[in-house]
Amino acid sequence: MLELIQQIVNGLSLGAIYALIALGYTMVYGIIKLINFAHGDIMMVGGFVGFFSLTLLGTNILVAMLVAMLVCAILGVLIEKIAYRPLRTSTRIAALITAIGVSLFLEYTTIFALGPAQKIFPDSAFPLKAYDIAGLSILNKDVFVVVSAVVLMLVLQYIIKWTKTGKAMRAVSLDQEAAVLMGISVDKTISVTFAIGSALAAAAGVMYGVYYSTVNPLMGIIPGLKAFVAAVLGGIGIVPGAMVGGFVIGLLETMVSGYGNSLYRDAVAFGVLILILLIKPTGLFGKDTGEKV
Amino acid sequence: MQKNNKAIRFGLDVLILAALFTLVQYLITTGLLNQYYQINLTSMCINIILAVSLNLINGFTGQLSLGHAGFMAMGAYASVIMTQMWDQPFILGLLAACVVAGLGGFIIGVPTLRLKGDYLAIATLALGEIIRVTLQNIDYVNGPAGILGITKMTTWPWLFGATVFTIVVVVNLINSSYGRAIISVREDEVASELMGVNTTKYKVIAFVIGAMFAGLAGAMYAHFFYIIKPETFNFLKSFDILVMVVLGGLGSTTGAIIAAIFITILTAALQSFPAIRMILYALILIIVMVYRPQGLMGNKELSRRTFGRIWGGQK
Amino acid sequence: MSTIMEIKNLEKSFGGLSAVLNFNFHLEQNELVGLIGPNGAGKTTIFNLITGVYKPDQGNIIFNGENIEGMAPHVICTRGIARTFQNIRLFNDLTVLDNVKIAAHKNVPYSFMSAILRTPSFFKGEELIEKEALGYLEIFKLDDKKDELARNMPYGEQRRLEIARAMATKPTMLILDEPAAGMNPQETRELMNLIAQIRHDFQLSILLIEHDMSLVMGVCERIYVLDYGQVIAEGKPEEIRSNKKVIEAYLGEEVE
Numbered sequence: 101m102l103e104l105i106q107q108i109v110n111g112l113s114l115g116a117i118y119a120l121i122a123l124g125y126t127m128v129y130g131i132i133k134l135i136n137f138a139h140g141d142i143m144m145v146g147g148f149v150g151f152f153s154l155t156l157l158g159t160n161i162l163v164a165m166l167v168a169m170l171v172c173a174i175l176g177v178l179i180e181k182i183a184y185r186p187l188r189t190s191t192r193i194a195a196l197i198t199a200i201g202v203s204l205f206l207e208y209t210t211i212f213a214l215g216p217a218q219k220i221f222p223d224s225a226f227p228l229k230a231y232d233i234a235g236l237s238i239l240n241k242d243v244f245v246v247v248s249a250v251v252l253m254l255v256l257q258y259i260i261k262w263t264k265t266g267k268a269m270r271a272v273s274l275d276q277e278a279a280v281l282m283g284i285s286v287d288k289t290i291s292v293t294f295a296i297g298s299a300l301a302a303a304a305g306v307m308y309g310v311y312y313s314t315v316n317p318l319m320g321i322i323p324g325l326k327a328f329v330a331a332v333l334g335g336i337g338i339v340p341g342a343m344v345g346g347f348v349i350g351l352l353e354t355m356v357s358g359y360g361n362s363l364y365r366d367a368v369a370f371g372v373l374i375l376i377l378l379i380k381p382t383g384l385f386g387k388d389t390g391e392k393v
Numbered sequence: 394m395q396k397n398n399k400a401i402r403f404g405l406d407v408l409i410l411a412a413l414f415t416l417v418q419y420l421i422t423t424g425l426l427n428q429y430y431q432i433n434l435t436s437m438c439i440n441i442i443l444a445v446s447l448n449l450i451n452g453f454t455g456q457l458s459l460g461h462a463g464f465m466a467m468g469a470y471a472s473v474i475m476t477q478m479w480d481q482p483f484i485l486g487l488l489a490a491c492v493v494a495g496l497g498g499f500i501i502g503v504p505t506l507r508l509k510g511d512y513l514a515i516a517t518l519a520l521g522e523i524i525r526v527t528l529q530n531i532d533y534v535n536g537p538a539g540i541l542g543i544t545k546m547t548t549w550p551w552l553f554g555a556t557v558f559t560i561v562v563v564v565n566l567i568n569s570s571y572g573r574a575i576i577s578v579r580e581d582e583v584a585s586e587l588m589g590v591n592t593t594k595y596k597v598i599a600f601v602i603g604a605m606f607a608g609l610a611g612a613m614y615a616h617f618f619y620i621i622k623p624e625t626f627n628f629l630k631s632f633d634i635l636v637m638v639v640l641g642g643l644g645s646t647t648g649a650i651i652a653a654i655f656i657t658i659l660t661a662a663l664q665s666f667p668a669i670r671m672i673l674y675a676l677i678l679i680i681v682m683v684y685r686p687q688g689l690m691g692n693k694e695l696s697r698r699t700f701g702r703i704w705g706g707q708k
Numbered sequence: 709m710s711t712i713m714e715i716k717n718l719e720k721s722f723g724g725l726s727a728v729l730n731f732n733f734h735l736e737q738n739e740l741v742g743l744i745g746p747n748g749a750g751k752t753t754i755f756n757l758i759t760g761v762y763k764p765d766q767g768n769i770i771f772n773g774e775n776i777e778g779m780a781p782h783v784i785c786t787r788g789i790a791r792t793f794q795n796i797r798l799f800n801d802l803t804v805l806d807n808v809k810i811a812a813h814k815n816v817p818y819s820f821m822s823a824i825l826r827t828p829s830f831f832k833g834e835e836l837i838e839k840e841a842l843g844y845l846e847i848f849k850l851d852d853k854k855d856e857l858a859r860n861m862p863y864g865e866q867r868r869l870e871i872a873r874a875m876a877t878k879p880t881m882l883i884l885d886e887p888a889a890g891m892n893p894q895e896t897r898e899l900m901n902l903i904a905q906i907r908h909d910f911q912l913s914i915l916l917i918e919h920d921m922s923l924v925m926g927v928c929e930r931i932y933v934l935d936y937g938q939v940i941a942e943g944k945p946e947e948i949r950s951n952k953k954v955i956e957a958y959l960g961e962e963v964e
Contacts, residue, residue, distance in 0.1 A: 135511045186683045192510045193457045194682050197639055200459075200632060201678030208671035216668075328515070367526045370519040377516050378504055399831075562824055569823035569830065570809070570816045570837060573802070577810045580799035587759055589785035589814030589877055644801075692801060 106237070107358045108351065113242040113311060115350020116249035120304035121327035122334070122342035123256065124297030130273040130337035131293050133192060134184060137199035139301055140324015141206035142179075146172045146302025147315040148210065154225045161225050165248070165306045169299035176298025177291045185287070210317040218316035221309045245307045252303055253343055256296065260339060269293055273337065326353070326369040332376055335383030344384065414553050421549055435547065435617050437657040438556045439610045444637040444649040445563050446606035451635070452643035452692075453567060454599040455579025456506065457514040460521025461607050461634050463501075466528060466626035468494040468608020469615040473540055476616070483546040487555075487612050494608020495601050497524075502600035506593060521631055528623040539622030540615075547617035555613055559606045564646055566602070575599050579644075636674045639681055642688030647695040652688070710737050712881060712913045713758075718767035718777075720750075720757055727753045728937045731767070735881070740907060740914045742924045745934030746957065751917045752794060754934075755883055758915075759791050760784040771881070786814055790879035792870045794886045794917075800859035804850055804869055807858050808841040811876030841876065848872040848902075864895050868902070875906060882906075884916040888923050896920060900927055925949065933957070 121143050128136045146168040153164035183202050187195045229240040260266035268289045271279040280286055308323065309315045330349040334341025349369060357365045376383065417434070420426040426434070443461065450458045468490035476486040505516045529537045566572050577585040578592045586592050615621045637656050641648030663670040681688055711734050718731035728750045735741055743751050756762045758769055760781035769777040776784055799807050818833035845851040848868050853861065861869060867887060874882060887903070888896045900923055907914055918924045924931065925945045933941040933948060935957040941948055948954055 135515065183679055183683065190682075190686060193455075193514070194686050196457065196511050196514055197635070198679050198682040200635070201675045201682065203675075204632065204671055205675035205679065208668045208675065212668040212672060325519075332515075364526070364530070367523055370523050370526075373519045374505075374516060374523075377508055377512055381508065381512060565824045565826055570813045570818075570833070571820055571823050573806055573810055574813045576802060577799050580801060581797045583761065583781075584793070584797035584799070585810070586781040587761075587785055587791060588810050588873070589782050590810065591780070591782045 103358075107354050109238060109242055110358075111351035111354035112347065113245045113350070114354055115347035116246045117304045117307050117311065117346075118323065118327045118330050118350050119343045119346025120249055120252060120300045120307070121323060122330040122346045123253070123339065124301045125328050125331040126334070126336055126339060126342035127269070127293050127297045129331070130339075131269060131290055132184070132188065134195045134199065135328065136184075136297075137196065137324075138179065138202035138206055139297070140320035140322075140327065141203050142172050142176060142298045142320070143301040143305040143308065143324060144210070144315070144317065144320030145175060145206060146298075146305030147309045147319060148214070148219070148305075148317075149302065150306035150309055151219050151221060151315050154222055161244075161306070161310065164225070165303055168302040168306050172298040172302035172305075173295040176294040176301075180291060180294040185290075207317055207320070214317065216317060218314040218319075221313045221315070226310050241311055245311060248303065248307065252300060256300070256339070259296070265289070265292055322366060329369045329373040329376075332373060332381075333383055335386030338383065338385045341383055341385040410557060414550075417553070418549055433657060433661050434549075435552060435613070436660070437654055438552045439614050440634075440637060440653040440657050441556050441650050442559045442606055442610040442613070443634045444641065444653040445559050445646055446603040446610070447634050448638045448641070448643065448646060448649040449563055449566075449575075449599050449606075450603040451638055452645065452649070453572070453579060454575050454596055456596055456600065457510065458517040458600070458603070459514050459628065459631050459635065460501075460517035460519075460524070461603070462626040462628065462630035463521035463524035464494045464497055464604040464607035465611035465614070465630070466524055466621075466623065467497045467604075468611030469621045469626070470528065470534055470540075470611075471608065472612035473543055473615050473621060474534070476546065477540065477543055483551065483616065486546070486616070487551075487609060490608040490612035491605045494611070495605040497608075498601040498604025499597065502597045502604075506596040506600060518628055518631070521626075521628055525623045525627055528626075537623060539620060539625075541620050543615055543619050543621070545617060545619070547613045552613060555609055559609065560646065560650070562602070563606075567646070571595075571598075576644075632674070636677055640677055640688055642690035642692060644692035645688070645690035645694055647693075648688055648690030651690070711735070712737050712739075712772060713915075714768075714770045715758075716768045716770070718754070718757060718769065719765045720753060720762060721765060726937055728757065728764075730938055732939065733932060735913050735915060738907070738911055738913055740903075740916070740927055740929050742928035742931040743915060743917045743934060744919070744924055744931060749934040750937040751934055752885060753937075755791060755885055755917065758784075758883065759789060782814070785877055785879075788878070788880040789883065790874035790877045790881070791883035792867075792874050792885055792887060794889065796866050796870055798858040798866060798870060798873070800857070802858060803855050804858055804861065805838075805841055805845065805854040807869060807873050808844050808876045809837050811844075811873060811878075812837045812840060814877070844872050844876045847875075847906075863890060867891070867899075871902070871906075875910070879912070881913045881915070884914065884918075886917055886919065888918060888920045891920075893922075896923055899923070903927060 121139065124139050125136060128134060128139070149168040149171045150164040153159050153167045154161070159167065179202055183198050184195060187198055226241065226244070231238045231240065260269060268279070268284045269292065271282065271284055272286055272289045276286055308319065326349055327346065330345035331342045333348060334343070334345030349372065352372070353365060353368050356368045417426070421431065443465065447458065447461045450456055471493035472486035472490040475481045475489040476483060501517070501520050505513060505520065508516055528534060534540055567575070574590045575595050577588065577590055578595055582592050633656070637652040638649055640655070641650070641652030659673065660670060663673070713735040715731060715733040718728055720728040731754060743754065745751055753762065757764050757777070760776070760779050760783070763778050767777065768775055771787060771789065774787065776787060799810065816833065817836055818829045822830045842851060842854065845854055848871065850865060850869055850872060853865065858866065858869060871887065888899050891899060903914065904927065906912060916928070928945060930943065931945055931948045932939055933954045940957060941951045941954045
């Protein structure tokens with residue numbers, strides 16, 4: 101029983117990271133119907149920026165996270181402007197191919213500039229402490245990750261529900277043409293969406309660095325793919341769905357790894373993806389809207 | 394009169410191919426084409442087969458498949474099991490590769506080809522990875538360590554034959570009613586269905602044929618490069634092939650061939666700089682999609698007419 | 709006159725919203741029937757149900773004595789129903805001629821292997837397909853544009869090509885979804901003549917959706933009026949013109 105709860109705690113931390121990344125996927129898809137392949141790599145850039153903030157600027161972990169979020173927000177907006185905006189009227193396949201290009205670009209430019217080896221997060225950034233609660237060993241790492249993630253998600257919910265920007269985001273994702281007629285700047289709204297999504301991914305990247313103590317140029321690929329599965333699981337385009345999906349995938353993965361065969365750990369997410377796509381592609385919270393002929 | 398023309402054209406084609414074959418064979422036998430060039434020539438032909446076959450799926454049928462390397466893996470492993478573990482001749486290995494990969498294409502295709510656009514792309518990507526992970530966990534083929542010391546059976550005649558075979562089948566298929574049906578699926582699936590085309594059937598057909606040839610390429614690869622590992626056939630390999638098809642033009646076999654040749658040369662030139670090569674691939678994908686989404690050739694082909702115009706200097 | 713199509717109690721909802729309810733309909737051999745109604749009334753949904761794009765929740769569609777509801781679209785095509793679309797759905801990157809050749813594929817006169825191996829039956833078959841397709845283009849006066857890409861054709865000719873393509877599938881029933889959309893009065897008149905001509909020459913039964921009242925009242929022998937997914941009136945043009953419910957729901961002003 102204790103073992104199970106321990107696994108659940110681990111699963112929640114992992115799930116929190118996936119959820120933050122999944123939110124970016126789902127928001128971007130909701131607004132421009134694009135699977136931003138490069139999103140996982142933005143998480144990676146965030147992790148690296150956090151790393152350099154800690155080591156070069158000597159900041160503490162929270163500031164590092166904020167710096168990473170800021171840098172990646174800008175990066176996300178730039179990518180959208182340069183690579184995705186020109187393709188807004190093209191086929192989705194064209195946009196997807198471009199996104200793959202952006203993803204490769206981020207990965208290999210990082211490798212080219214910084215070398216392929218991983219960078220180790222300094223211990224001083226986050227001195228490990230373990231709390232003994234009712235026989236469970238809960239690391240302050242886990243607390244940090246889960247609490248920060250929940251805080252960020254609450255902030256996001258606030259933005260979406262209560263601010264004008266949030267309303268604009270919802271409007272554009274429902275009906276772009278109508279939003280324009282209502283005086284909403286579609287370009288600006290899309291940029292903001294990318295900024296927020298990228299910032300969340302950056303936070304996840306820093307958390308990843310704290311959690312695993314390392315960052316490497318290809319670290320965004322697998323978590324990115326899993327977070328994408330989480331977004332699809334929850335219903336792509338649906339924000340609460342991404343949050344739920346992230347935690348579900350995190351828990352599932354931890355369970356399989358802990359109780360089953362850890363060799364197939366990565367395959368869990370892929371398997372879930374195939375199942376969802378075949379059984380209910382609109383996800384847990386998605387609605388079925390037929391194609392207009 | 395018409396029949397004579399056809400016979401003449403066919404004869405000319407055969408002559409040109411025979412000349413090309415003999416020339417290269419001569420260069421190889423006399424040692425004028427050294428090891429380095431032979432390696433690149435082999436890679437070139439394998440890339441041509443991969444690009445032409447992926448183009449059938451992505452370009453002509455309009456179904457974005459990102460798991461082509463998975464089929465290459467299936468063919469590679471099937472052929473190696475046949476020739477190395479069961480001691481069968483190369484031709485059986487090639488046959489096994491085509492059959493296994495084709496079957497894989499069918500099993501994967503039928504459920505996933507129901508999905509549209511980006512969902513299909515992601516599904517094929519995931520399935521390609523599942524194939525890789527599965528191979529990594531099968532002890533019979535040494536899991537992640539892979540199979541080493543594969544007998545070199547891919548010689549120039551086999552290579553030439555396989556490449557020509559692939560190109561001829563794809564071109565003949567496309568320039569027929571079946572090809573038109575396949576293209577109509579890309580152009581407008583709903584309209585195509587309502588014209589009496591069983592779109593699911595043709596998507597699967599294109600997928601299976603594409604997978605078959607990828608398997609063939611895999612077999613050729615395995616029996617030239619001595620070693621195969623699951624890692625060789627990961628999604629980065631699938632992206633390699635995608636870059637060729639995008640660059641050449643989604644929907645042009647000629648484009649796929651030209652791009653495959655170009656990418657092979659690029660890879661050789663940048664051998665010591667793998668990161669730069671990938672950055673270039675990334676830039677190719679982005680720049681082509683943003684500025685010239687039809688790629689080099691669009692959906693045009695270099696045909697006899699074009700050659701005739703160039704030679705004859707006519708308008 | 710025999711009934712070529714009968715629809716009984718057709719129903720279709722999307723996510724709880726009823727799009728078509730209690731739809732009953734019949735089409736006689738060689739009749740030209742119109743389906744009108746305000747936007748969103750469910751007209752295109754009915755077309756999609758007939759052609760198999762959607763499966764009905766309830767009801768029967770009987771074509772030449774056979775229940776076709778729930779059949780796949782490509783199968784329904786082989787039964788002899790063809791249609792055109794509200795927003796033109798041509799194969800844009802194919803030539804005008806190739807667009808029409810697709811119609812021949814359901815009865816392709818050579819096998820898959822023949823195509824790959826380039827046997828004599830392939831060449832003979834291709835000649836046949838080409839001749840037939842050119843024939844249809846000639847009827848619709850598009851043969852001089854046969855090698856043009858469909859996307860490069862002017863709008864009116866694109867609409868004509870869509871009809872030509874549909875006719876090339878050799879249907880006994882033709883469904884036209886707003887064929888006159890975007891046309892000026894002159895083009896509309898030419899279209900009316902074309903429809904009358906092919907109806908006569910090919911002994912077609914035609915069902916058509918249109919908003920252009922002059923076209924509808926001019927050519928249709930019978931009209932069904934749809935509103936909110938249900939039939940609110942049915943009858944000859946004169947009857948419809950003066951039907952209070954129809955005027956309320958839809959016409960609003962006098963029709964000439």
